[in-house]
Amino acid sequence: MPESYDLVVVGTGFASSFFLKRYLENAPSNQKVLVLERGEMLPYLDRLKAKQGTGNIDPRKAGSTYQTDSDKIWVFDPNFGGSSNCWTGCTPRFLPNDFELRSKYGVGQDWPISYDDIGEYYEEAEQIMSIAGPGTTPFPKSNGYPLPPHALSTVDKLLQEKYQELYISQPTARASQAVGSRGNCCSSSVCDLCPVNAKFTIENGLGQLYDDDRVTLKYNAQAIGLETANDTAKSITYVENGVTQKAFGETFVLGANGVFNSHILLNSGDTNPLTGAGICEQIGVFARLYYKGLSNVGGGSIITANGYMMYDGEHRKDHAACIIESFNTPFIRNEVGKWRDMSIFKFIFEDIPQNSNKVTLSGDERIPNIAYESYSDYVQKGMDQLPSLIDQYFGFLPVEKVEIDGYAQKTEFHICSTTRMGNTSEDSVIDANLVHHQFRNVIVSGSSVYPSITPANPTLTLSALSLRAANRYFG
Numbered sequence: 001m002p003e004s005y006d007l008v009v010v011g012t013g014f015a016s017s018f019f020l021k022r023y024l025e026n027a028p029s030n031q032k033v034l035v036l037e038r039g040e041m042l043p044y045l046d047r048l049k050a051k052q053g054t055g056n057i058d059p060r061k062a063g064s065t066y067q068t069d070s071d072k073i074w075v076f077d078p079n080f081g082g083s084s085n086c087w088t089g090c091t092p093r094f095l096p097n098d099f100e101l102r103s104k105y106g107v108g109q110d111w112p113i114s115y116d117d118i119g120e121y122y123e124e125a126e127q128i129m130s131i132a133g134p135g136t137t138p139f140p141k142s143n144g145y146p147l148p149p150h151a152l153s154t155v156d157k158l159l160q161e162k163y164q165e166l167y168i169s170q171p172t173a174r175a176s177q178a179v180g181s182r183g184n185c186c187s188s189s190v191c192d193l194c195p196v197n198a199k200f201t202i203e204n205g206l207g208q209l210y211d212d213d214r215v216t217l218k219y220n221a222q223a224i225g226l227e228t229a230n231d232t233a234k235s236i237t238y239v240e241n242g243v244t245q246k247a248f249g250e251t252f253v254l255g256a257n258g259v260f261n262s263h264i265l266l267n268s269g270d271t272n273p274l275t276g277a278g279i280c281e282q283i284g285v286f287a288r289l290y291y292k293g294l295s296n297v298g299g300g301s302i303i304t305a306n307g308y309m310m311y312d313g314e315h316r317k318d319h320a321a322c323i324i325e326s327f328n329t330p331f332i333r334n335e336v337g338k339w340r341d342m343s344i345f346k347f348i349f350e351d352i353p354q355n356s357n358k359v360t361l362s363g364d365e366r367i368p369n370i371a372y373e374s375y376s377d378y379v380q381k382g383m384d385q386l387p388s389l390i391d392q393y394f395g396f397l398p399v400e401k402v403e404i405d406g407y408a409q410k411t412e413f414h415i416c417s418t419t420r421m422g423n424t425s426e427d428s429v430i431d432a433n434l435v436h437h438q439f440r441n442v443i444v445s446g447s448s449v450y451p452s453i454t455p456a457n458p459t460l461t462l463s464a465l466s467l468r469a470a471n472r473y474f475g
């Protein structure tokens with residue numbers, strides 16, 4: 001006979017873990033929680049040994065978990081902690097206008113919540129991750145960041161002097177001081193596996209949740225679909241070590257990321273045409289600026305600063321917003337006497353979800369199909385502006401030449417918008433509290449819920465939304 005649980009959680013990444021944290025804080029001691037994790041526990045130290053060539057773990061790669069005919073890649077870590085293992089830890093908030101793209105600029109879709117609705121949860125998520133960040137930000141913020149900001153480089157300082165709160169030390173989960181078991185970031189720039197454990201991961205920050213007596217965590221257990229009756233999910237089917245199993249539950253939380261949240265819903269008979277539709281992410285382009293007599297040195301982390309000069313404004317009626325990242329990965333200019341007379345910036349553009357890009361079922365219930373044609377014209381128009389925008393905003397520096405990559409990066413590592421949130425099932429899959437419009441005991445969490453994606457990194461916001469969803473659902 002299948003077991004019954006009060007709560008069934010799918011996944012152990014940010015979306016699931018932030019929800020679980022809040023749930024366990026408030027739940028009575030007799031509650032039973034089942035967590036299904038499709039991958040394995042690959043501890044940080046074992047990953048590190050493998051990278052150093054002294055260990056032999058072989059993590060499953062994202063590419064083996066889905067099928068596609070497109071050249072576009074979707075990158076994530078399908079193991080305990082999800083992509084917290086390999087993320088870079090950039091954690092800007094969204095701007096208030098990001099939640100009102102349609103009302104303000106007539107494009108895309110508004111969110112059913114405002115910036116103010118998640119303000120307190122942003123604060124909490126920043127505390128939990130011990131974010132390092134500056135005193136002044138382009139988004140409203142009532143308290144300072146838990147850790148001091150990383151140092152800016154020489155060129156960053158000039159840009160900050162000119163653009164003030166529109167050019168800031170990047171808010172980041174790469175610790176600027178040792179905190180807990182995390183060392184302080186020393187700018188070694190291999191953040192996909194930080195050698196000093198400086199960035200927040202689920203393992204080093206929330207791993208203890210899974211030791212709670214109320215929680216049963218199953219590894220190698222891939223959730224397939226929910227069985228529903230009368231618009232309520234009754235049980236979940238999963239494949240554990242090759243064997244099909246079932247568990248009953250009162251409430252189900254899907255935190256399986258933008259590919260798998262929608263796949264599980266499609267496998268559950270969700271017939272909303274928006275389920276799976278709109279898969280997208282930001283589009284990034286690198287540019288190198290070479291200076292005459294300006295040496296760019298210093299800077300405290302892999303990405304030192306965020307620029308907001310091309311982000312919000314009337315231009316969003318016509319073309320995509322862009323956030324700027326100032327890169328501090330080791331680089332030199334290959335010219336004698338000018339070794340450091342350059343900067344590397346990444347210009348990252350928001351996209352608008354398009355329903356023709358979508359996650360669909362394949363012949364195999366364990367493998368979703370991703371049909372992806374291209375990003376929208378809105379992004380292309382933004383990228384077309386880049387040469388003149390660089391001229392406009394960086395022209396006050398002694399720029400000798402600019403090289404802009406003629407191609408977009410293959411991925412920004414953010415999978416968004418396959419289970420969008422909104423007011424009704426006509427415009428979305430889930431409601432403002434992340435509850436499925438039809439299955440009212442199913443909560444869907446992660447960047448799959450974003451109706452518009454903004455140019456900023458998604459993880460701080462999705463973590464804040466998970467905390468909020470647990471509060472709203474369980475009161």
Ligand SMILES: Cc1cc2nc3c(=O)[nH]c(=O)nc-3n(C[C@H](O)[C@H](O)[C@H](O)COP(=O)(O)OP(=O)(O)OC[C@H]3O[C@@H](n4cnc5c(N)ncnc54)[C@H](O)[C@@H]3O)c2cc1C
Pocket residue numbers: 010011012013014015016036037038039075076077078079080081082083084086087088089090091192221222223224255256257258260264412413414415445446447457458459460462
């Ligand atoms: C290289 C890289 C760099 C990044 N850098 C940044 C950054 O700097 N800033 C930022 O904001 N974001 C960054 N991201 C994105 C960030 O990692 C994601 O936004 C975040 O991890 C999403 O959290 P999640 O919990 O929704 O999904 P995931 O982290 O993907 O976790 C999903 C979890 O669900 C499990 N799972 C999936 N399907 C099933 C199933 N069917 N059954 C059971 N378990 C399942 C997975 O194994 C995993 O544990 C980066 C990502 C990558 C890959």
Ligand code: SF4
Pocket residue numbers: 174175184185186187188189190191192193194195196197198199301302
């Ligand atoms: S820059 Fe280096 S020290 Fe800092 S988080 Fe990345 S890998 Fe770790």
